[in-house]
Amino acid sequence: MTPGMFDLLDFGPQGWGLPLLQAAGITIAAALCGFLLGSIFGLGGAALKLARAPWLRLIGQAYTTVFRGVPEILVVYLFYFGGSMVLTAAMNTGGFPGFYSLPSFVIGVFAVGIVSGAYQTEAYRSAYLRLDRGQIEAAASCGMSKFLLLRRIIAPQTLRFALPALGNIWQSALKETSLLSVIGLTELLRQAGTAAGSTRQPLLFYAIAAAMFLVIGRCTGALLNRMENHLAKPWRR
Structure with a gap:
């Protein structure tokens, strides 16, 4: 007897509900750690691009140019295989002979x-350039230390403009985790592919993965919107 949809998504030993949830947790963890x-x-990178020294600005520009221009999957391959080769050579x-990954x-x-x-480099740099220089000059003229100036004026307003x-960028990072299946990480897309191959129900499991990505993205997006509105309240008043 062919199992039904609810049987395939059951949380028991024969269902794929729990593995999919675990894979979703790995997806969220990878996206969150990567974003942080x-x-x-x-x-x-923003500090480099805003630096006075031309060579520092050149380093910042090279960083954003390279990693915004190279496909993300190629970056994953380069770091995984390149890092494994370096580790193997060192071992x-x-x-210690053998291959180490x-x-x-x-x-x-x-x-x-x-x-x-x-991408966050450009967000922070653009946000910093939007700051009211009058506030910074007024705070400095009052004898406010650089750390206090950063904590009370620069950091909150820069975050508000960059949010x-x-x-x-967070939504992009969340979707980029699906590329990590190529290096063996059992995230949501890889687990959905495993389930689809085992049950011969690719449409069902890939649709479930798409729905889970959508739910995660919408929920985290709502949290970011609430944070944006919270930071904007003092200026609205």
Whole structure:
């Protein structure tokens, strides 16, 4: 007897409900870690592109140009296979023969983070350039320290201006996690493909994966919208 749709999505030992949920959790974790790592790269890249030294600006420009222009899947391949070759060479030199591969989750997070950081660089840079210079000059004239100026004026307003762009970048990072299946990470798309191959129901499981991506994206997007509205309240008043 051919199992029905509810049997295939059951959370029991014969169903695929639990593996799909676990894979969705890995997708969210990879996207979130990659996005947060990208925030570090983005802030660093924005600082480079806003620096006074031309050679620092050149480094920042090279970073955004390369990682915004190269396909994301190629970045994943380069870091996974390139990193594994470097690790293998180091281990073989140390007297440990064989092939060593890097953890797919770590490499996936790093690849998503460095690509996301290239886009976040432009978001933070553009947001900083929108700041009211009068406020910064007034705070400096009152004797406010650089750290206090950053915490009370620069950081909150830069985040407020950058948040709409960051929301779009987050959605891109979430979708980019589907590329990590090529390096063996069992995220949502790979798990859906495994289920589709085992049950010969590709339409069902790929539709379920699409729906889960949509739900995750909508829910996280709503959280970002609430955060954007919260940060905008003091200026609306």
